[in-house]
Amino acid sequence: MIIKIYIQPGASKNEIVGKHGDAIKIRLTAPPIEGRANEALVDFLAKEYKVPKSKIEIIKGHFSRQKLVKI
Secondary structure (H helix, E strand, O other), X not given: OEEEEEEEOOOOOOEEEEEEOOXXXXXXXXXXXXXXXXXXXXXXXXXXXXXXXXXXXXXXXXXXXXXXXXX
16 A cells, blocks of 8 residues: 655644544654655554554655655
8 A cells, every 4th residue: 555644743642633634643752854754654544554664665755745655
């Protein structure tokens, strides 16, 4: 499955907020520094979808708030 995600780093808690255009908006506590937000996103999605972290790949948007993720 490939999904579009819009992240908001530096939030007070990790949560799915709703939609942001045609993407799913997710708030993450991790800051957008040195890939921490990307790691937090992979951890969060692995828990939400109950899959190993190795099965989640950020295809596009490594340095952007808008990401394309393959699960």
